[in-house]
Amino acid sequence: MIKNLNYILILLTIFILVAIGVIFIYGSSYSWVQSLQFANWRQTVTYQNYVSDMNVAVLPLSVALVILLGLCVPKRIFSGVALLQSMAALLVVSVLVVLVYGLKPGIGFLLITAVLIQAVVIGMTLVGSKRLSYEVNGFYLQIGSAVLHLGFILFVFDFVLLGESTLHLTVYWVSTVLISVGMILSFYSGEISRLAEERVSRR
Amino acid sequence: MINNEYLLAREFTSRIGQPIMFLILALSIGLAICVALPRLRKYSQAAAFSLVLLMASGWLVLIAFHYKISTSLVLVDPTGQLPSGRFMIPVWIENEKFFFWTLVLGVLVLIGRRRPVAYQSVLTMILAVFGILTFFTSNPFSAPLAGFHADLTNYAGVLASSLDPMVRAQAFHSLHGKMVGYYNSAYMWIHPPMLFIAYSTFVLAFVGNIFMLKKEREQDYERLAYTWAKPGFILLTVGLLIGYPWAVAAWAGEPWWYDPKINITLMMWLLYSAYLHARLYIHRRGMWVTTAILGYLGFLGVVITYLTTYVIPGIHSVAG
Numbered sequence: 001m002i003k004n005l006n007y008i009l010i011l012l013t014i015f016i017l018v019a020i021g022v023i024f025i026y027g028s029s030y031s032w033v034q035s036l037q038f039a040n041w042r043q044t045v046t047y048q049n050y051v052s053d054m055n056v057a058v059l060p061l062s063v064a065l066v067i068l069l070g071l072c073v074p075k076r077i078f079s080g081v082a083l084l085q086s087m088a089a090l091l092v093v094s095v096l097v098v099l100v101y102g103l104k105p106g107i108g109f110l111l112i113t114a115v116l117i118q119a120v121v122i123g124m125t126l127v128g129s130k131r132l133s134y135e136v137n138g139f140y141l142q143i144g145s146a147v148l149h150l151g152f153i154l155f156v157f158d159f160v161l162l163g164e165s166t167l168h169l170t171v172y173w174v175s176t177v178l179i180s181v182g183m184i185l186s187f188y189s190g191e192i193s194r195l196a197e198e199r200v201s202r203r
Numbered sequence: 204m205i206n207n208e209y210l211l212a213r214e215f216t217s218r219i220g221q222p223i224m225f226l227i228l229a230l231s232i233g234l235a236i237c238v239a240l241p242r243l244r245k246y247s248q249a250a251a252f253s254l255v256l257l258m259a260s261g262w263l264v265l266i267a268f269h270y271k272i273s274t275s276l277v278l279v280d281p282t283g284q285l286p287s288g289r290f291m292i293p294v295w296i297e298n299e300k301f302f303f304w305t306l307v308l309g310v311l312v313l314i315g316r317r318r319p320v321a322y323q324s325v326l327t328m329i330l331a332v333f334g335i336l337t338f339f340t341s342n343p344f345s346a347p348l349a350g351f352h353a354d355l356t357n358y359a360g361v362l363a364s365s366l367d368p369m370v371r372a373q374a375f376h377s378l379h380g381k382m383v384g385y386y387n388s389a390y391m392w393i394h395p396p397m398l399f400i401a402y403s404t405f406v407l408a409f410v411g412n413i414f415m416l417k418k419e420r421e422q423d424y425e426r427l428a429y430t431w432a433k434p435g436f437i438l439l440t441v442g443l444l445i446g447y448p449w450a451v452a453a454w455a456g457e458p459w460w461y462d463p464k465i466n467i468t469l470m471m472w473l474l475y476s477a478y479l480h481a482r483l484y485i486h487r488r489g490m491w492v493t494t495a496i497l498g499y500l501g502f503l504g505v506v507i508t509y510l511t512t513y514v515i516p517g518i519h520s521v522a523g
Contacts, residue, residue, distance in 0.1 A: 007487065010480050014497070017477040021470040021504075028463035028470075028515060035516040042458045042518075054461045169448055176444040183440065187433040 005083070009072055016065050023057045066107055066156055067091065070114040073149065076121045076132050104160060111157040118150040140192045144185025151178030204278060205359050212271035213347050216264055220344025223261045224337075230254045231334025238328045247327050254334055255309035261344070262306055265294050268347055276355070278382060281362070281371045288382055290351075293392045295399060297350050301341035301509075303396070305333040307403040311431075319423055325410050350521075351386065354378055390449040397442035404435035405475075405505050412498035420491065428498055429482060436475050443472060454518055464519035467511045471504030 030050060034041040041047055074086045090113060098106030124132050125143050132142070155175035162168045185192065230253055237247040272290050279287040295303040312330045315323060346352070361374035385391060411428025418424060450459060459465070478497035484490050512520050 007484055010483055014477045014480050014493075017473045017480070018497075021473040021477075024466040024470040024473070027461050028466040028511065031461070031463040031466075031517060032515045039516070047458055051458075051460050169451075172444075172448065176441070179444065180437070180441050183437045187437065 006075065009068060009075075013065070013068055016061050016068065020058060020061050020065075023054070023061070026057075027054050063103075063107060066110065066160075067094075069149070069153055069156065070094070070110040073114045073117045073121065073153070076146070077117065077124075108157070108161045111153055111160065114153045115150065115157060118146060118153060122146045122150065138189050138193060140185050140196075141189035144182050144187075144189055146182075147178050148182025148186055151175045151180075151182050154178060204276060204362070205355050206275060208275040209272065212268055212275065213352065216268040216347045217344050219264050220261060220347070223257060223264065224342050224344050227254065227257055227261065227334050228338040230257060231331045231338070234334065235328060235331035238324050238331065244324070247324070251309065251312055251327055251330060254330070255306070255313055258302070258306045258309055258334075262294065262302070265299060265302075265343060265347075269294055272348075272351075278375075278379060280379070281375055282368065285379065288379065288387070290382060291387045292348070292351065293395065295395045296386075296391070297348055298341040298343040298345075299348075300395065300399065301333075302337055302343050304399045304402055305330070305337050307400050308333055308406055311403055311407055318427065319414075322410055322414060322424065322427060325413065326407065329406060329410070354381060384453050388449070388453075390445065394442050394446050394449070397438045397445070401435040401438035401442060402505050402509070404431045404438070405502050407431035408435060408498060409502035409505075412495045412502070415495035416492065416499070425485065425491075425494075428495075432475065432478065432498065432501075436479060439472060439475065443468065457518060459518045462517040462519050463515040464508070464511045464517050467504065467508045471501060471508050474501040474504050477501075 027050075034046060034050070038044065038046075070090060071087045074090065075083055078086045090110065094106050094110040094113075097109045121132065122143065125139070125146055128139075152175070154171060158168060158171040158175055162171055230250060234247060234250040234254055237243040237250050269292050272292060274289075276290055277287050278290070309330055312323075312326050315326075318326075355378075358374050358378045362371060365371060408428045408431040411424045411426075411431065414421065414424035415428060474497060478494060478501050481490055481494040481497050485494050511517075514520075
């Protein structure tokens with residue numbers, strides 16, 4: 001089970017991503033049908049209902065994705081039974097926060113915890129800690145993956161908790177930069193590593 | 204505001220560009236024949252190179268036209284409250300979009316090294332189809348910047364037909380708003396080219412995915428698909444992220460949540476994201492085919508996203 005945990009998390013992620021995609025196809029088809037029947041349908045109650053229905057359909061899957069994203073973070077630091085325990089603890093506390101304070105604070109708690117753990121992971125990766133476990137090898141790939149996930153967590157956090165705040169766009173741009181840098185480092189780690197080695201050897 | 208200099212430049216662009224488009228059509232058909240007939244396949248590289256060269260020269264003509272627009276047209280506020288402005292229109296709007304996509308695809312087809320012959324043949328055939336489609340569906344020279352020209356004509360019509368200062372000011376503000384928020388927007392210079400370059404790289408990834416389904420465990424095709432999906436995904440993600448702040452500002456007060464084009468674009472992003480996740484475990488049972496199918500569906504998303512703009516009405520569409 002623990003051996004296959006990463007694989008199971010990836011399969012779940014794929015399933016959720018595709019499922020949200022299917023909902024979006026339905027949404028577009030519905031919009032199309034409505035716009036064929038009534039050109040100004042976006043100014044009607046039907047559009048308001050459509051947005052509400054889409055929110056209802058997308059929300060559970062988005063929450064599941066956030067939970068998966070949150071659960072994926074401790075796997076860098078913990079392994080074996082400790083990983084399962086830390087994941088379960090994070091999930092249970094988040095559910096408790098949801099029950100006591102509501103959905104937004106619950107997801108917010110999960111995301112803040114994930115951001116903090118991810119920041120620790122990045123710090124440990126930077127100093128070359130041997131305690132971290134990655135599915136992939138290579139410094140740039142690992143740091144890229146960590147920065148990319150931090151960017152995504154921050155992105156979701158921004159929309160969940162700061163949507164109406166004046167900080168919304170600032171945090172949005174920070175997450176955009178992290179996602180962009182993370183993707184470049186992850187996808188081109190080999191090339192970046194070679195370039196870095198060449199520069200070092202030239203000195 | 205519409206002056207002879209602009210009208211002459213528009214006519215000149217069409218007169219120079221139309222023969223180029225006919226040559227593009229002829230070369231595209233020739234390229235398709237070269238790829239289809241093994242006897243002529245040795246000429247396909249030269250034909251593809253000529254096609255790209257021709258498209259690049261066509262694009263230069265368009266750049267010259269856009270430059271002429273920026274120097275010849277001045278939008279003046281009839282009330283004198285706002286400073287006069289010039290149009291700085293990027294070279295990938297209206298029918299130029301697909302032309303740009305085809306041009307980028309052509310460059311990517313040419314720059315390939317050590318690709319499997321079958322892969323390169325399918326890719327070159329797709330380029331030929333793109334060339335033919337450009338002629339029949341997105342010819343930017345038959346009526347250069349038709350939408351922009353219609354905006355100018357409407358504005359000039361109001362100025363000519365009405366002396367009412369309110370009506371004139373309203374018409375000015377409508378065109379000025381479009382100039383600032385759309386035609387001259389910095390976002391229009393960044394967001395569309397990022398997405399169209401991404402779409403072009405996804406074509407290359409898609410061909411790799413097709414061969415992945417045909418030839419199980421052929422690492423070359425998987426590597427090719429991944430090599431080209433990577434830059435596409437980066438450009439797509441960053442392009443979409445850049446789009447959000449613009450949408451918030453430009454569509455303030457308008458209903459745009461779950462707009463059909465935005466839905467489909469997000470679906471495409473989700474599918475490519477799923478593809479990249481699946482690829483991490485590609486050597487597990489069933490994951491090779493799953494990865495290939497996800498990549499395949501992602502590209503189907505690219506096609507649907509592009510078509511949605513013209514088919515399904517919405518805030519991000521030209522349909523309806």
